[in-house]
Amino acid sequence: MRAIAIDGPAGAGKSTIARRTAAELGFIYVDTGALYRTIGYAVDHFGLSTKKEEDIIKALQKIHVELRFINGEQRVFLNGEDVSDYIRTPEVSMFASEVSAVPKVREFLFDLQQEIARNNDVIMDGRDIGTVVLPNADLKIFLTATAEDRAKRRYQQLLESGTIVDFDQLLEEIKQRDYNDSHRKIAPLRQAEDALLVDTTGNTLAESIDLLQRIIRNRL
Numbered sequence: 001m002r003a004i005a006i007d008g009p010a011g012a013g014k015s016t017i018a019r020r021t022a023a024e025l026g027f028i029y030v031d032t033g034a035l036y037r038t039i040g041y042a043v044d045h046f047g048l049s050t051k052k053e054e055d056i057i058k059a060l061q062k063i064h065v066e067l068r069f070i071n072g073e074q075r076v077f078l079n080g081e082d083v084s085d086y087i088r089t090p091e092v093s094m095f096a097s098e099v100s101a102v103p104k105v106r107e108f109l110f111d112l113q114q115e116i117a118r119n120n121d122v123i124m125d126g127r128d129i130g131t132v133v134l135p136n137a138d139l140k141i142f143l144t145a146t147a148e149d150r151a152k153r154r155y156q157q158l159l160e161s162g163t164i165v166d167f168d169q170l171l172e173e174i175k176q177r178d179y180n181d182s183h184r185k186i187a188p189l190r191q192a193e194d195a196l197l198v199d200t201t202g203n204t205l206a207e208s209i210d211l212l213q214r215i216i217r218n219r220l
């Protein structure tokens with residue numbers, strides 16, 4: 001099985017680029033952020049706090065998460081229910097960032113991620129794929145852009161899906177998540193030593209996709 005790990009901060013275009021590239025290569029695209037979002041969503045849904053470690057650990061005992069690939073498209077199931085459409089809000093983004101700092105949460109999701117890569121050719125995106133989940137990936141890419149550029153893209157994506165948010169607040173949330181994700185003790189966001197750094201600041205989405213696809217074709 002072959003594996004491409006794509007890590008980087010929120011809104012760098014990882015998911016759009018990885019999804020399209022996976023479809024072209026015939027690989028499965030695995031969005032690991034959806035797993036952390038689902039845990040964050042579940043903790044809140046159970047009336048518990050994503051800011052309290054003991055609440056999160058309590059919630060884990062009642063959570064079963066599963067990824068299913070329907071026509072090549074990833075859907076995430078929480079206790080048998082497809083929650084894929086409920087986990088994309090800025091609120092759930094913050095919950096995800098909070099629960100993801102808890103070691104028990106990362107442990108809980110570790111085997112699931114590895115098992116998918118054992119059984120499929122994958123492009124997996126996240127924060128710690130190249131460093132922790134798939135350290136032996138065939139190709140590792142660290143995809144980044146300035147926070148302003150990433151906030152603009154997220155704003156546009158949310159707008160297209162019918163969600164209107166305040167731009168400055170979105171930018172603040174992105175900066176806050178960058179800080180949380182790169183300063184947590186366990187599996188912080190960082191570039192793996194053997195990962196290729198790709199900065200997409202100023203690129204259009206089409207240019208970034210094209211760039212990534214060329215890199216992958218040349219290196220895989």
Ligand code: C5P
Nearest residue numbers: 010032033034036096097100126127128
């Ligand atoms: O990628 P996405 O923005 O959907 O991820 C949501 C949150 O989940 C991130 O801000 C991060 O805190 C967490 N995450 C993580 N490790 C991953 C993927 C996501 O900690 N591999």
